[in-house]
Amino acid sequence: MSTAKDHYDQQLASIYSWMAGTPEAAIKRNHDLLRQLGVNTSQGVAIDLGSGSGFQSIPLAELGFSVIAVDFCEALLSELRDRAGNLPIRTIHDNILNFSKHVEVEAQVVVCMGDTLTHLESLDSVQSLLWSVNGVLATSGKFILTFRDYVSAELQGNQRFIPVQSDESTILTCFLEYRENVVDVYDLIYRKEGDRWKLTTSSYPKLRIDRNWICDRLEKSGFDVIQNTVINGMICLVAEKP
Numbered sequence: 001m002s003t004a005k006d007h008y009d010q011q012l013a014s015i016y017s018w019m020a021g022t023p024e025a026a027i028k029r030n031h032d033l034l035r036q037l038g039v040n041t042s043q044g045v046a047i048d049l050g051s052g053s054g055f056q057s058i059p060l061a062e063l064g065f066s067v068i069a070v071d072f073c074e075a076l077l078s079e080l081r082d083r084a085g086n087l088p089i090r091t092i093h094d095n096i097l098n099f100s101k102h103v104e105v106e107a108q109v110v111v112c113m114g115d116t117l118t119h120l121e122s123l124d125s126v127q128s129l130l131w132s133v134n135g136v137l138a139t140s141g142k143f144i145l146t147f148r149d150y151v152s153a154e155l156q157g158n159q160r161f162i163p164v165q166s167d168e169s170t171i172l173t174c175f176l177e178y179r180e181n182v183v184d185v186y187d188l189i190y191r192k193e194g195d196r197w198k199l200t201t202s203s204y205p206k207l208r209i210d211r212n213w214i215c216d217r218l219e220k221s222g223f224d225v226i227q228n229t230v231i232n233g234m235i236c237l238v239a240e241k242p
């Protein structure tokens, strides 16, 4: 079992954007989702925690924000910079738990989207992140979280084999194994080399985060939860700093 960081550095970074289909489609989907969650054209600072290759950072910059994109995978940040061109996006290569050390200004929006939250090591780390976000947000600022529900909908038997993406030279299948507080995620990647297929496997744990637990923690950390929905299988929470 790898850490999430090793898994991204050694296995997922090279295929992350391919996994999502086309990057253009992923950016458009997130643009629409951000608007649906109440983020409209604006000025000010937005912080993207676990930005990956920029599927939220780019739409946020296009909407008018100055974006700070934080991720511990340098390969994905490099891809983000290439994709961003002249958009106002600053990348920070660090653990999202340290993000506030790099931020000197108040933010109007902080996002942690696309299931990044479940990559943290413990619920204590999630709690610590909520406090840090509250510390940097401006009054009326919004904190947007989207993550997968690994608690209420436990996949059973063969359902745990998930075909993620494939083309003529690469096939990615994911397998999930549920434990009490985490789900172990196994990524099986077949790559075509000449006329043979080569398999690489890697696994890492994801946190099982209960939706009611995190809403309670958000409220106790000084937020009002103003939206709590499920969109495309992801729990979507919008919390506001009153």
Ligand SMILES: C[S@@+](CC[C@H](N)C(=O)[O-])C[C@H]1O[C@@H](n2cnc3c(N)ncnc32)[C@H](O)[C@@H]1O
Binding pocket: 004, 008, 049, 050, 051, 052, 053, 054, 055, 056, 070, 071, 072, 073, 076, 094, 095, 096, 097, 113, 114, 115, 116, 119, 120
């Ligand atoms: C599932 S991807 C989501 C990326 C992006 N938000 C999206 O929706 O495409 C999770 C991202 O978070 C990063 N990540 C996970 N845990 C992290 C941590 N503790 N600190 C910094 N980055 C982290 C990974 O490197 C990866 O880029």
